[in-house]
Amino acid sequence: MECREVRRLLPALLDGELPQPARDEVEAHLAHCRDCRRVYDDYRRDQQVLSYHLRTAPWLPVTKRPWEQERAGRAQSSRWSWLASGGNKVAAGVALLALLALITGGALALRGMSNGPGEPGTVALMTSTAAGASTMLGPETTSATLPANASYPAQIIAELSAHGLAFKINKQATIDGKKVTFDRLIVDRSVTYLEYTMPGAGPLPAAVNLVDASGASELGRYGSTLTAKPVDPTSPTPIEHWMVFPGLDPSTKQVTLSIDRGPLVPLDIPVTVNLAPLRDMPEPVQLRAEDSSKGIDLTGLTLTRGLVVTRLDWKATISDQNRLQLVDQPVHVPNVEEEMSVHASGASVSMVNSGETTGASDVEGMAEFIGVPAKGTLTLTIGWLDVGQRGGASGHIAVGPWTLTIDLSNPGNAQPQPTATPRIAEVTSTPAATPVSTPTVAATPTATAPVTVSSALPAGLYFVAPAKDGVQSFWEQPQDKSSAPKLILHPDADIDAYWPVPGSNRVIFRQSGDGQVYLLNVDSHQTQRVAVDAAEAVPSPDGSQIAYISPNQQTLSIGSADTLTANGTPQISSIYVVDNSQSETIHGLHWSPSGKQLMFQLSQIAGNTVEVVTNPEPNGVVWQSKGDVMSAAFSPDGTQLVYSTGSAIVKVNLADGKETDLTPDGVKGGQQALLNVTWRPDDRIGFIAHQDQTVYSPADLWLMKSDGSQAWKAHPGLGAVLDFRWSPRPGSDGFVVGLSQAPGESTSQASGLIWYPALHSGEKNQQQPQPDPVTLGQGAVGQPVDKLEWAGK
């Protein structure tokens, strides 16, 4: 066995996960190879060091118990309702027994932990024979049945089946030693259920992805299987379970259930569906509302009507903190009985599901109903909102109520009903003109005056953003702004870099799992390993050469474009090697526009610098920065460079190394972080000034001429910019930004990709209205959106 192979297997050996005969072979190699033995000893010692670190780590006991407020507060809440379905205390006992048994099992699973306060061994009520020892545990029982009127989700599934929306799967599989039968897939407009039977307690010990024809996949929630009955964990009888996914597009004809069974090959089950009955349902409608009295704006409202389930998504933003009425103990909320309730005129509506996520300045929620009639009004009343910690108040509940009244025949034009309680002032809508509506980001209506700037989005926009399961995936935004982005690649582990190959339909990418580079065909979605082992592989602007950084990030080499897929050992020539003794590494490679020079970051113990070297040597290092560089760009003719130190913008003449400080007065000496430096073809230099050092703060786009004159804040208020690209269209000053996650906000439906067709405060045409910015990918792509590239084909 070669050292290289042995090194890869050492972790498995250390963890006791290496099977024979590999184990014998590795141990034999270690007996005679001093280097590999040293590495293995290091791994072993490091593991002990980290264990020791955890065992001796300081820790502070929790001082607040916010879950207690939840318990006390939601008087009508069903927090533990499944334990007590049907008011059966016996069932509660069984379920709690299951829960407590898990504590023991879970505690024993903690290995390598020393004893300390509150550690395993101190919880005593663990056996099933402890009945009577505590009022919690009732007598033993088998699983109880649901009361007849408990409907969710069994009743929903029955109704959808009656409409022909249940699709047989009938496939068995053994997963983790359990025999699982996947029974059916049942679909409504906004929700999809997967029915399966399995003995004993769930969840399914596997991740299930629901993959549609475009390759977009939705992950069924891990461990959030909903069951109809409280489960007797000791019973071997198969029990029915459901797993829930978001809804499918009604044009879907086939989906694949992809079941990740860990070390085994994934099990892919194709399911043919016919969602024709859903096509008659109205398209999801966007509603807009504002509140003027209680400090909360209800926005982002979307009503999705399905055959059985109707879903309302909403977002409550704090518009005026001073108007919030905040209380500590929700149970004493004045004048408000319930947290949320729904009423429909002349119909019997039930809320079957709801959820909220509280962010720093907003609350996002959804609610699902059944029994929503076709006509009449639907009234949703939100009694209070958990808005997190606010100002000086120790409490975190904002008191409403807020009432939203929707005219079901014409939800776009719903009007508030006058009542004594403060409510949403207006409900207006932007009716969907196309199947997927794309509301604009700007609060003001889109200008109807003629625009002189083309707002068309140039083709070939790629970016990295999370797929629904959170993995950073690779997407393309179609030229049609209202089209959803296409998921081109959903890798096993986050994509952390990519480089389009000019003049082709291929992209080189790297994923964080293994640090290797791969070639992706964006049309066929096929991938293959790049023939050269590399940490980075960056094509030259004309696509004829590839610059490679070796896996240990110490050597920079150049090869022709053929080396990407060559057989055998591709010919590459090294043009730069770090000085090893200082533990330096190189990364962040950029070509100059002419292809004659390369720029990269050099990481040393003392800090990071930027180097510019010529291709090919022998001219060697052309320029080296004196200190840290946060962002840099070549001039269009490649003779100069502009870079940011974070607080200053500096221009460098590469021929003689002369530097000029270009930092505009408006940002000099401030706290702002100056990043995303660009040098446009029209010779203007741009950068983004972030208000502080985090990725969230509001950001302004600055522009100036390349001599530093005429510097101005070209577009203020861009939000939390992570990445920025000018439009490739000649003469255009449009641009696109990728936004990062704002503090506290969930990765929700809000998209992080925004197209600005022009600078909004137009320097020349102050009078002329400019086209509004457009949010791309709403509902399909969340945040953060990073690594934008425009790559023509």
Place this chain on the structure above:
Amino acid sequence: MDRGLVDGKRQSGGVEGWRGPKQVPAADAATAFESIVTTYEAPISRYLYGMTGDAELARDLTQETFLSAYRALPTTEITNLAGWLYRIATNHALSHFRRKRLISWVPLSRLTDAGHDPSVAGHGEWVVTSAAIEAALTQLDPKDRACLLLKASGFSSDEIAEQLGCSPGAARTRLFRAREAFRQIYHRDDPDDEAEVR
């Protein structure tokens, strides 16, 4: 935080024929959950300290972890409570890092001699100091750091995959790279340690 589905069968107004469920006496649910907190408070807090290097922050994240667990517990069937709790804790820690990330062109920036003082240890000796370990951990990507600490907490590669939300293959590869990265950083100044991958 995920916008997970919560089985919120709230009492609906104006509804005929559908009744909400009855309530468990608050005391029973309280005691059950309190046991979980008492049992896991210390290990989770220590794990989060390993992730963040800040005991107060670790405590705040621990509180958030238990709150999320409390909310998800009623509608979740759990076979591996410890694994599940650490998953939530990891998500909170990673969210925290996403919020606090300093914009940098370089994913990892080296600290200048942080925690290392080769003059203290004699040739061939190795002094294990918390500062040195923390300094090494800080230089890792948060997910790599999580991998190492979860492994040191006793979880298997498959459990770690679930906790990080990736496939087991990706978890194993990440674990390999994280261990190698930690080894290189932590043993950087160890004069005896010259083993390099060729």
